[in-house]
Amino acid sequence: MASITGLMEQRYATTKVILKQKLSVINNIALTNDILTLTNSTRSFILVTAHFLNTANNCTPEHEMVTLTARRMYQAHTADYIKECFENITDEFTIEKDCILSITTDGGANMVAAVKKFLEDGKRIPCMAHLLNLIVDGATRDNAPVLQIANRVKAIVTYFKQSVNAMDDLRAEQEGQKKEGEVLTLIQSVSTRWNSCLDMLERFNTLSAIVAKILATRRNAPDMITSSELSVIRDLIILLTPFKQATEEISGDQYVTSSLAIPIANLLQKGLEEVKPFTEFGVAVQKSLLNLVIAKLNHRDIYILL
Known part of the structure; x- marks a missing residue:
């Protein structure tokens, strides 16, 4: 009887042959690339x-997306080594360089140089999702009071996650007003995903009245945030939600996304200019976001292949 591993290897080999046959008749291919390091690991x-x-x-042309590989890297991530990885992967799938229209990558100097060595100038497209992440990280990191408020919310969420009784009370307070399956819980942020911090703040804002009621009745619980801090959170939600929506839109895999880059950049800038934050910290974040959007997204030529 074949093992599961053996069956998976057979399926992979068969699928790879089919994919190579499909790619052999494709004259224009765009590649996207990323390097991932496993959490708590150097791999x-x-x-x-x-x-x-x-x-x-x-038939009518249909957009397709296929993941070619997730290959282990065994050396320092130099431009030469990344270029070698590109060459090995494209050779493995019989993809000719002349067929590669572009490679989308983050803005790391090693990645930029690797694409230039592998192809030529003008063939690299900056990953807009990565740029949006840098913008939000930069704007929030530059405002220490905002980080402090986010960390206080995170501490409260951690308390609820670690207290069965507190979480039970949170559910009980909602059950009289909501149907089964509609009861909400707090969301914890993840350091590697800024979107998760926004999700945490949105949910905390929604449940803030109930959370305050529960914390007030418990010993050794973290202090509830103040009303002024809650106003800052509401400013952040208004300011950052468009970036979350833009990230989701630009990360679609069922449609071409490169043509969305310039419209999204324009809409983000216009939207930020029209927002009127209620707090001084909200105004500071708005200013930082605007400056970073202009600095990182206003170079329209970077999205145009010459």
Whole structure:
């Protein structure tokens, strides 16, 4: 009887042959690339995804996306080593360099240099999702009071996550007003995903009245945030929600996203200019976000392949 591992390897080999046959008749391919390091580990993997229009059987072209590989990296992430990885992966799938229209990567100097060595100038497209992440991280990191408020919320969420009784009370307070399945719980943020911090703040804002009531009745519980701090949180939600929406839109895999970059950049800038925060810290974050959007997203030529 074949093992599960053996069956998976057979399936992989078969699927790979089919994919190589499909790619062999594709003349224009766009690649996206990222390097991931496992949490609490030094193991890194290079991920390469291919995007192309499938015109098989003379049908209407359909956009397809396939992940070519998630390959372990065993050396320092130098430009030369990344270039070597690109060459090995494209050779493995018989993808000719002339067929590669672009490679989308983050803005790391090693990645920029690797694409330049592998292809030529003008073939790299900056990853907008990565730029949006840098903008939000930069704007919040530059405002220490905002970070302190976010950390206080995180401490309260941690308290509820570690207290069965507090979590039970949180559910009980809602059950009289909501149907089964509609009861909400607090969301903990993850350091590697700024979106999760926004999710945490949104949910905390929604449940803030109940949370305050529960904390007031418990010993050794963290102090509830003040009303002025809650106003800052509401400013942050208004300011950051468009960035979350933009990230989700630009990360779609069922449609071409590069043409969305310039409209999204313009909409973000215009939207930020029109927002009127209620707190001085909200105004500070707004100013930082605007400056970073202009600095990182206002170079329209970086999205145009010459």
